[in-house]
Amino acid sequence: MTFLQRLTSIALLIMLVAASNLTAQVTPQISLNPEFVDFGNVQLGDTVRRSITVSNSSTVAVLTGSATPSKAYYLVDSGATFAVPSNGSRIISIRFIPTMVGSHSDSLVIIHNATNRTTPIYVTMRAVVDSAVNAGDTNALVISPNSVNFGTVRPGEFADRTITVRNSSTRQIAGSVGATVLPFIVTSGSGPFILAAGQSHTITMRFAPTSNGVYNDTLAIAYTDSGFARTRNVMVSGRADSSVVVRNDTTLTVTPSVLDYGNVPAGESFDRSFVIRNATERTVAGSVGAAGAPFAALIGGGPFALAPGATRTVLVRFTPLASGTYSDSVVVSFADTMNVARTTAVRLIGRSDSTARPADTALVVSPTFIEYGTVTTGSSQSRSFTVRNQSNRAVSGFVGTSAAPFVVTSGAGPFMLTPNQTLTVNVQFTPTTNGDFSGNVPVTYVNDDTTGARTVYVILHGRSDTASTVDSTLVVVTPTSLSFSSITIGTTADRSFTIRNRTNSPLTGGVTSPTSGAYMVTTGGGVFTLAPGEERMVTVRFAPTVAREYRDSVMAGFTNASGTTQTVTISLVGNGGPPAGIDASASRSNGLSISHVAPNPMRESVRIEFATANTARVVVEIYDINGAKVATLIDEQRTAGSQSVVWNPSGIASGSYVYRVIAGSDVVVGQILYQK
Structure with missing residues (x-):
């Protein structure tokens, strides 16, 4: 074979290989x-x-x-x-x-x-x-809902829904939330979880299709109960259609669209709320998503169904634990009049820095949640709340109104409260149609020049039914008030009450948390189920930080299978007292005011800012919780006006300390936390 023939054969072989590769591709x-x-x-x-x-x-x-x-x-x-x-x-x-x-x-x-x-x-x-033998308790986890339909969504858009997992047993349960296949996404609540008895876990699912079609998947929730592994599945489905017309939808109105919390001191809380209203003539189902820390939806979160014209109030708390600027959103998901999935986001904004002033405690509003239970349609039920001025100055403010079927029958409008004066506000619930209703009454008052106006919302909730008689006595709570007397600053005291199910059927519900930082539910709180005749003990801890009176309340609310609701308010009252050896003489402060004690907790130093109304001998002292004097910061005659002093501790242990400021006959006592 000549060289030319060989070259031709090689070229032919290369062409055949290329053709073979092309065929494979x-x-x-x-x-x-x-x-x-x-x-x-x-x-x-x-x-x-x-x-x-x-x-x-x-x-x-x-x-x-x-x-x-x-x-x-x-x-x-x-x-x-x-x-x-x-x-x-x-x-x-x-x-x-x-x-x-x-x-x-x-x-x-x-x-x-x-x-x-x-x-x-x-x-x-x-x-x-x-075999199913020894399979554990199949009802230990209550998952609601057990299937999720996102409706119709345009490709490129998304819809959110929430799923709640609740431990209905009396023991701790560990589990894990699995993943789903696109276009379904678990945006929050995925991965492992541990639920104490009665505790709940919220999962947020998102349907985000990129092309037309019908989609289905399963969200697996695995858990271990009494040593046995189990899996519960939630079916998720949705439809994507690019032909859906984008338009302004008026199915639900959500107001306001932004909640601005302003500047809140680290470790303190401030509440804001928004209202969802059904503007249609049909019942609208939807869901209120969860917010990320330091925001938390306390009331109104999760799935809902609103009757025509009904409203739902969502209360969101902002609790920053460190300085910084924070933002998030709460997504309200629902299906519009064409069964197209819609979402509306309420933006949350808040910040915390060294210029933040402690929350003003001039007015005490109690209770901040009123439950009317189930009322016969066409009849009325009245409840009241009080506004008390616990400061040493006159406070002016305004009590707003609420949307029907709630009516403020007395106490609305402007007010002026002198020290220790109380205003009673009566609110009447008069439903004209069956359904579930919620609203709020805003109480706005003028604070000092440093923090400006503040608003406290009293949340209202009630149900209506055409039944001629409604038995709403589901539980017996004993006692309905807890008195802590005088507790030394820096120490704690516990009190308890019991809840007993007096019916022949299970009740679902729970106990809310107090709104002030001085009280906390340590055991028995949260969401839980009471079996027929079951009794549950709830313990509340009182930890005062300032020598003054503290008033608050917790709510115990329950619902039976027929929808009958009962809520009981447990009032809390206690006094923060100075350590032994310190006579605060009821903390007289007519001409003396503490404007700022920060940072608190402190690591290196703390500045105490105060103001005196008259020229007087001023004494500022530091004590430990046993009443032993640690330091004297000021002991001299001072003219009237703004004052400040810095405490730089050295050679003492971390813990709780008490400052006492004396100006003439006025005395103010408070707590400082020292953390090295």
């Missing part, structure tokens, strides 16, 4: 991962999900086919047919739902148009089903 090429699916040990009554990834390595052709199980035990969530674009992949989700014990083997039959594998391909699936 332009035809569908299938690969599966895995090709064996092991569901492991499954308990009868449980559901387990596994998935297979179908990939197409072709650079041009589309891979098409179908996946079919040969027995009813294996269900393909995402549909029997598939189309995989070039260089793409598709996940086939399979659920195993056993109906009998024993070993189960089966095959998933995949028919395809690829050229690199014969058709069909048989994917072996295997599971071992155990």
Whole structure:
């Protein structure tokens, strides 16, 4: 063979190889991962999900086919047919739902148009089903809702829904929230969780499609109860349609759209609320999503159903623990009049820095939540709250009104309260239609020049029913008031009350947290279920930081299966007293005011700022909680006006200390926390 013939043969070989490669690239090429699916040990009554990834390595052709199980035990969530674009992949989700014990083997039959594998391909699936004996408590976790439908969403947009997982048992339960396949996303609440008895965990799901179609998936919630592993599944579904017309929707009105908390001292809390109103003539279902720390929705979060014209108040608390600027949002999701998924976001803004002044405690509003229970439609029920001036100055303010069916019958409008004076505000609930109603009454007052105007919201809630008689006595609470007497600053005291279910059916509900930082529920609080005749003890701790009177309340609210609701208010009253050896003489402060003690807690030094009305001998002293004097910062005659002094502790242990400021006959006592 000549050199020219050899060269021609090589060129021909290269052309044949290139043609062969070209053929491989332009035809569908299938690969599966895995090709064996092991569901492991499954308990009868449980559901387990596994998935297979179908990939197409072709650079041009589309891979098409179908996946079919040969027995009813294996269900393909995402549909029997598939189309995989070039260089793409598709996940086939399979659920195993056993109906009998024993070993189960089966095959998933995949028919395809690829050229690199014969058709069909048989994917072996295997599971071992155990008896339901010793399967643990299947009702330990209450999941609501157990299925989520996002409605119709335009591609490129999204809709959010929330799922609540509650531990209804009397023991701790650990679990984990799994992941979902796009376009479903778990935006918050995924991963492991631990729930104490009665505690709840909120999961936020997002449906964010990028193309038209009908989508389904399963969210697996696995948990271990009494040593046995279990899995609960929440079905999620949604539809994407680009033909949905974008328009201004008036199904729900949400006002205001921004909650600005201003500047709040670290470690303190401030509340704001927004109102959702159903503007249609039909019942609208939706959900209020969760907010991230340091924001928290205290009242009104989670799923809701609003009757025509009904409102829902959502109370959001801002509790910064460190200096900084914070922002987040609460997403309200619902289906509009065309059953198209909609979302409205309420923006949350707050900050905390060294210039923040302590929250003003001039007025005490109690209670801040009023529950009317279930009222016969067409009748009325009255409740009241009080506004008390506990400061040493006159305070002016304004009591607002509420939307129907709540009416402020007395106490509305402007007011002026002298020291220790109390205003009583009466609010009447007069429903004219059946339903669930909520509202609020704002109490706004003028604070000093440093913090400006402040607003406290009294939340209102009630239900109505056409029944001629409504028995709303579900629980017996004993006692309904807790008195802590005088407790030394820097120490704590506990008091308890009991709740007993007096009905023959389970009750769901819980105990709210106090609004002031001096009280906290240490045991028995949160959300829980009371069995018929069951009694539960709730313990409240009082930890005063200033020598003064503290008034607050907690709410115990419960609902039975028929929707009857009862709420009981437990009032809390206690006094913060100075340590032994310090006679604060009831902390007289007519001509003396403390304007700022910061930073508190402190690490190196703390500045005490105060003002005196007259020229007088001023003494500023520091004591430990046993009454031993630690330091004298000022002891001299001073003229009237603003004063300040800095305490730089050295050689003393971390802990709680008390400052005492004396100006003439006026005395003010407070607490300082020292943390090295």
